[in-house]
Amino acid sequence: MLNSSNIAFIGPGVMAEAIIAGLLRKKLALPEAITCSGPNNERVEYLSNKYLIHMSTDNTKAIQQADVVVLSVKPQRLDRVLTGISGKIKPGALILSIVAGASIKKISSCLNHHSIVRSMPNTPAQIGQGITVWTAAPEVTPHQIEMARQILGALGEEIFVEEESYLDMATAVSGTGPAYVFLFMEAMVDAGVHLGFPRRIAESLVAQTVRGSVDYYLKRDDPVHLARLRNEVTSPGGTSAEALYYLEKAGFRTAISRAIWAAYERSQALGAGGKSVPPEEKK
Numbered sequence: 001m002l003n004s005s006n007i008a009f010i011g012p013g014v015m016a017e018a019i020i021a022g023l024l025r026k027k028l029a030l031p032e033a034i035t036c037s038g039p040n041n042e043r044v045e046y047l048s049n050k051y052l053i054h055m056s057t058d059n060t061k062a063i064q065q066a067d068v069v070v071l072s073v074k075p076q077r078l079d080r081v082l083t084g085i086s087g088k089i090k091p092g093a094l095i096l097s098i099v100a101g102a103s104i105k106k107i108s109s110c111l112n113h114h115s116i117v118r119s120m121p122n123t124p125a126q127i128g129q130g131i132t133v134w135t136a137a138p139e140v141t142p143h144q145i146e147m148a149r150q151i152l153g154a155l156g157e158e159i160f161v162e163e164e165s166y167l168d169m170a171t172a173v174s175g176t177g178p179a180y181v182f183l184f185m186e187a188m189v190d191a192g193v194h195l196g197f198p199r200r201i202a203e204s205l206v207a208q209t210v211r212g213s214v215d216y217y218l219k220r221d222d223p224v225h226l227a228r229l230r231n232e233v234t235s236p237g238g239t240s241a242e243a244l245y246y247l248e249k250a251g252f253r254t255a256i257s258r259a260i261w262a263a264y265e266r267s268q269a270l271g272a273g274g275k276s277v278p279p280e281e282k283k
């Protein structure tokens with residue numbers, strides 16, 4: 001379906017490259033149908049040579065023939081980009097934004113264009129293992145919905161939601177999620193080193209424990225509550241029971257819950273263009 005559509009990426013960064021690589025790997029688009037545009041000639045040239053796609057350092061030229069315009073700049077660059085391309089988009093084109101915190105209302109009012117998809121991917125998208133939550137404005141056609149599904153599917157799993165409010169929630173849970181996982185892993189590695197393991201061994205133990213646990217959870221035939229899996233490794237009076245007691249006593253569960261809530265509030269505040277109140281200033 002995408003083979004007949006021209007796709008322009010405004011913002012040729014790591015996420016744009018992840019989508020381009022995924023589209024080509026899955027043969028969903030032809031290289032000659034893809035254009036990337038950004039201010040840095042070296043970067044667009046690099047992508048153009050690597051993936052044999054078109055390049056531009058002029059956003060308005062890049063979108064002239066585009067059926068899909070992917071907005072993949074950092075949030076602080078978005079206003080300038082929207083002002084620059086406003087009025088120059090093909091009338092039937094789809095705008096697909098991966099910009100954190102940028103609402104459909106903001107994008108459509110800046111562009112005076114209403115076919116907008118807003119999405120929130122995450123970092124593992126760079127190896128095709130991401131999860132993206134996305135939603136669409138009412139004006140987006142069923143054909144455009146399918147195009148968006150295929151483009152975002154190039155990053156890994158995708159979940160369509162009806163309500164845009166889920167995007168800030170997804171930002172806090174899955175968009176920011178890799179940061180929590182890496183912090184947790186880092187703490188486990190450091191604890192292993194504290195016990196006396198060489199760092200390299202501690203890293204392997206932690207990485208494979210996390211990967212194996214996730215696979216064990218996801219690849220079961222019967223869906224199971226996480227608490228049941230935790231109980232499976234918690235014998236009465238054993239090592240897990242002792243360790244879990246200390247985690248609960250330290251407020252581990254509450255700390256995670258508070259952190260995700262704080263990320264959610266921060267995402268909402270950034271989307272509203274304001275600043276959120278730092279936790280230490282909250283009563």
Ligand SMILES: NC(=O)c1ccc[n+]([C@@H]2O[C@H](COP(=O)([O-])OP(=O)(O)OC[C@H]3O[C@@H](n4cnc5c(N)ncnc54)[C@H](OP(=O)(O)O)[C@@H]3O)[C@@H](O)[C@H]2O)c1
Nearest residue numbers: 011012013014015038040072073074075099100121122123
């Ligand atoms: N990385 C993630 O895991 C992740 C997850 C979820 C959502 N996102 C969202 O994805 C978006 C892109 O993130 P990223 O990590 O790919 O960022 P990135 O690597 O910094 O890419 C942004 C690109 O935009 C270019 N750019 C700057 N100004 C521009 C302009 N006026 N016109 C066109 N291009 C311009 C930058 O060029 P220069 O470097 O030369 O300035 C850079 O190549 C962000 O909005 C972010 O919120 C990222």
